[in-house]
Amino acid sequence: MYQMQLKIDSIENRLSSRHYMKTENTESISGESQQEISRLREINEKLENEMKAASIASIMSHRQSALPSDNLNSIPPNSTTSSREIFNAASMVAGASIVDKLSSHTVSAQTGGYIRSGEETYVLLDRKELPLYKAWCSDQSKPRLTINLAKYIKPISVSYQHTKWNGLIPDDAPRIYDVVNCLDNNCKKWDVLVSNCEYKSSGYSISKQEQTCLIPSNRSMTSVKNVQFRFRENYGNKNRTCAYLVRVYGERTEPPEDRKAIERKEEERESTCSWISWQYNNFRILYNARNKTCPVLYENNCCIECPECCMECTMTTSFSDSMQGFLLFIIVLGTLSLIFSGYVQLCKHLQ
Structure with missing residues (x-):
C-alpha cells in the first residue's frame, strides 16, 4: 500500500x-x-x-x-484472566488438603467398608479423567468435607464433577450441597458462601460433567482459607455419598489480619504516644533523651497525640541530650539506692 x-x-x-x-x-x-x-x-x-x-x-x-470464561473449568491453574490470577485453590497439587477432624467418617468407594489410607484425597486431585471408585465417600446421611485451601483467595465459584456416567446418574452422586467459609479452627463459626448448589442429572454432556455454582458477588469479597462442603442430598443411595472431584475457584489475596491483633496494636500505639506526649509536656529531659527523634514519632504515628513533638523532632539524639539522659539515669539510680539503704537501716532499727 x-x-x-x-x-x-x-x-x-x-x-x-x-x-x-x-x-x-x-x-x-x-x-x-x-x-x-x-x-x-x-x-x-x-x-x-x-x-x-x-x-x-x-x-x-x-x-x-481477555474476558472470564463462562466455564471456569477452562481456566487452568495460575492463569491470568482480565489481569486477575484465578485458579483452583482446592487442588491437592497446589497445596490443598482435607481437614480430617472436621470432615465426616469415610468409607471405601468400592465396598463401602474399610478404606485405604489416602484414598479419600482423590477428591482434591484435579484431573480430566475420574476413574471409578477413586473418590471420597462417607456413610453419614449428610456428610461434610472440610478443605484447607492452598492459598487465601477471594472465591468466585465452586464446582463438582462426578465420574463419567451415561443415561442414569449413579445413586451415590451428590445432588444438593452448600459451601461455607470456616471462620474459626473448628468451623463452629461460619458464613455461607453459596447454598443449594445442584449437581443435575440432565442438561450436561458426558464430556463436560463439571457443574459450576457461582458465588454471589456480595460474598466473593471475603478472604477464604478453609471451606466446608455440606452434602445435603444424593441421588438415592442410603449407604453412602461419594464425591469424586470438588473445585474452589478464586483470586489470590493476602491473608486477613486478626481483628484482635489489630486492636491490640492500636492500643499499644495509643499508650506509647500518650506516654511520649506526657514526657514532652512534663519531663522534657527524659523526652529529649529517648523519644524526640522523628523515626520514633512517625513509626508510632504520634503526630496526632503530640503535633508539637513532630514539629520539633530531629533525626538523631544529640550528644548533650544523651548525656542528660545518662545523668538522669544516675540520679534516679542513686535515689533508689538511698531509699533502699534507708529502708534496710529502718528494718534493722525496728528489730
Missing part, C-alpha cells in the same frame, strides 16, 4: 510539471493520468478499509479472549 501511494504521488508530480504545457497531446496524457490516479486511489482506499476491518476484528478477538 505504501508503494502504491508513492506511485500516485509520482503521477501527480508529473501532472504538476506539465501544467503549463498547452499542447493537445499533453492534455491527452493528463487525462489518461487522471484516470490512472482515480483507479489507483480506489484500489488504495479498498485496501485501507480491508486493513481497518482486519485490525478491528483482531482487537475484538483479543478483548473477547
Whole structure:
C-alpha cells in the first residue's frame, strides 16, 4: 500500500510539471493520468478499509479472549484472566488438603467398608479423567468435607464433577450441597458462601460433567482459607455419598489480619504516644533523651497525640541530650539506692 501511494504521488508530480504545457497531446496524457490516479486511489482506499476491518476484528478477538470464561473449568491453574490470577485453590497439587477432624467418617468407594489410607484425597486431585471408585465417600446421611485451601483467595465459584456416567446418574452422586467459609479452627463459626448448589442429572454432556455454582458477588469479597462442603442430598443411595472431584475457584489475596491483633496494636500505639506526649509536656529531659527523634514519632504515628513533638523532632539524639539522659539515669539510680539503704537501716532499727 505504501508503494502504491508513492506511485500516485509520482503521477501527480508529473501532472504538476506539465501544467503549463498547452499542447493537445499533453492534455491527452493528463487525462489518461487522471484516470490512472482515480483507479489507483480506489484500489488504495479498498485496501485501507480491508486493513481497518482486519485490525478491528483482531482487537475484538483479543478483548473477547481477555474476558472470564463462562466455564471456569477452562481456566487452568495460575492463569491470568482480565489481569486477575484465578485458579483452583482446592487442588491437592497446589497445596490443598482435607481437614480430617472436621470432615465426616469415610468409607471405601468400592465396598463401602474399610478404606485405604489416602484414598479419600482423590477428591482434591484435579484431573480430566475420574476413574471409578477413586473418590471420597462417607456413610453419614449428610456428610461434610472440610478443605484447607492452598492459598487465601477471594472465591468466585465452586464446582463438582462426578465420574463419567451415561443415561442414569449413579445413586451415590451428590445432588444438593452448600459451601461455607470456616471462620474459626473448628468451623463452629461460619458464613455461607453459596447454598443449594445442584449437581443435575440432565442438561450436561458426558464430556463436560463439571457443574459450576457461582458465588454471589456480595460474598466473593471475603478472604477464604478453609471451606466446608455440606452434602445435603444424593441421588438415592442410603449407604453412602461419594464425591469424586470438588473445585474452589478464586483470586489470590493476602491473608486477613486478626481483628484482635489489630486492636491490640492500636492500643499499644495509643499508650506509647500518650506516654511520649506526657514526657514532652512534663519531663522534657527524659523526652529529649529517648523519644524526640522523628523515626520514633512517625513509626508510632504520634503526630496526632503530640503535633508539637513532630514539629520539633530531629533525626538523631544529640550528644548533650544523651548525656542528660545518662545523668538522669544516675540520679534516679542513686535515689533508689538511698531509699533502699534507708529502708534496710529502718528494718534493722525496728528489730
